Amino acid sequence: MNARWRLVLLGLACLVLMPCAVSAIRAMPDFGADIAAYGARINAIAPAERHVANMVSAINFDIRGLDTLGEEFMLLAAITGTVVLLRGSRGEAITDRAARLPGRPVLPRAEVVVLACRIAGPITALFGLYVVLHATVTPGGGFQGGVILASATLLIYLGEGYAGWRDSVRSRWLDAMEGGGALLFVLCGLAPMLVGAAFMENVLPLGTFRDLFSGGLMLVENLGVAAAVTGGFTQLFLEFMEETREPDQSDDPKGEDA
């Protein structure tokens, strides 16, 4: 298909789709208009019936929990696919030792970088845990906290080097966290059916409004999402970085702090 036919196709598509887009855009509410009806309804329901202060978590884990379950498995499938692609050439042989490409320069890092990472890493991890645990109270939740936790492990990489990072992050643990988190979410859906409730119905005690322990089943689902996201994203980083190294060249003790 050459450039002229592409332009013709673009013109035809614009002719059909542009009126639809214009009519849809004209029907949108004005910028900064009042909260939509759905938002007002959620604001009324969530604190009263779920004892939850963070409406986004209430929607994600309870009111539209089934959608989040689907997203959870989309994430699982995407990361599994990426890992399969990246491991393609070297197979399933994963090692916990840091591999190093021969001839790759070992860049020395300044002491101030190491110090900054050793200070910022634990603080970042603590903040990630805070965001995960306070999902039903303050903005954030399993996904955001999970990505923050995963980036906290990256500060280990920046401060201690690749070998130090691989010493502290185990690939099989990450697999277990990713799969186990998704499994926990599914079990949260199925467990209420054992006591005769609907799929993912919130049967646990709801706790106190604005308390850390509020929201009942949402807290468990949130932990599942946090584990899956932390494991998944760290696994993704690990596989991408492993891609820049070759696994069978690791018998070089001088390169251990690469």
Place this chain on the structure above:
Amino acid sequence: MSAILALLLLLTAASGTAVVLIREPRRQVFAIGLNGLILTVLFTALQAPDVALSELAVGTAAVPLLFVVALSAVRTASPSQSADPGDHTKSPEDA
């Protein structure tokens, strides 16, 4: 719409255009990170802290890092071909 919102929207448009116009991949990574940071501030100004947190974590930390690592992997694979990184637009398929 207040002045700060207008400013942030303009900055978002400018930084998004910059990501497209910068052709050197490694600089593009930083442009993406900056765009993510501006989007984070914009979402915060629009009172969407949840989305802002996600954007901050994914848009300014995870995505740029994956690009940096992928770029370094490409450079490791073929050091002889990476001498002229701006030349990839002239591939024979475009003729």
